[in-house]
Amino acid sequence: MYALYYSPGTASFVVHWLLIEMGIEHELRPVDMEARAHKNAEYLALNPNGVVPTLIVDGQPRYEAAGLAMFLADRHPQAGLAPALDDPQRAEYNQWMFNLANTLQSPLRLWWYPWDLQAGDEAVRAGAQTRIEATCERLDAQLAKQGPYLLGERLSAADFYLTMLMRWTRKMPRPAHDWPHLGAFAQRMKARPSFAAVYEREGLTEWA
Known part of the structure; x- marks a missing residue:
């Protein structure tokens, strides 16, 4: 256990x-x-x-x-919830997990805790917001092109991770669910009994 x-x-x-x-x-x-x-x-x-x-x-x-x-x-x-090591989609899955950690979770932490940089809070938040919104734009385009999940028809742990990070944007000037395909994705994930x-x-x- x-x-x-x-x-x-x-x-x-x-x-x-x-x-x-x-x-x-x-x-x-x-x-x-x-x-x-x-x-x-x-x-x-x-x-x-x-x-x-x-x-x-x-x-x-x-x-x-x-x-x-x-x-x-x-x-x-x-x-x-994960492609096997010899699955052709494994590389894409790994890529999304690290991409989300670096391009979304990292600036989200700066948005919520700007004082960690010991710099002007508003300047840190502004920079973080720019990065977060650019990432949302790319993710929305990905889902539009190859949805409904990050690996297409295949649900994976990456989708659960993305949903959590989207939740963290809920109080931002433009939350992630404001993008149409990300919004539909979030509704799909939130409908799960879990x-x-x-x-x-x-x-x-x-x-x-």
């Missing part, structure tokens, strides 16, 4: 969602971010980055949301 250290709506969301989607037995261990429990010595011994998620796998702590999503999809192939389940378990209501 897995144990997931999580905080509602954070990067742990995609790992929690996939555990539910795949029907994998797991234990939830909440991390009180407001009390800065993610920065105490006990938690840092599990995850030296001091962020969530951390997933206990066979007694060992593992972290990085995108990496954990890929790990779970590979370790549980019966769920069909989405309602993770929302209920994490006590979330926004962007339902």
Whole structure:
């Protein structure tokens, strides 16, 4: 059984969602971010980055949301959420996972936590917004050309990851769901029973 250290709506969301989607037995261990429990010595011994998620796998702590999503999809192939290593679409799948981490999650973190750069908050947010909107433009074009999912007809862990990141844009001047094909994609993903389940378990209501 897995144990997931999580905080509602954070990067742990995609790992929690996939555990539910795949029907994998797991234990939830909440991390009180407001009390800065993610920065105490006990938690840092599990995850030296001091962020969530951390997933206990066979007694060992593992972290990085995108990496954990890929790990779970590979370790549980019966769920069909990752092309096999010898599948022609594997390279494309890997590409999307890393692309989302670098071109969407990275600037989204700057949007939400601009003070991390110790620079002017508004300038950081403006730069992050430009990058995020450019990425949304490319993703929307991809879905228009080859949808309904990032790998075409094939649902993968990358789609769950993208949906989580789209949720993070909900309070931006132009949220990701404002692009037509991304909006339709989000509605399709949010219609999955596992989405309602993770929302209920994490006590979330926004962007339902």
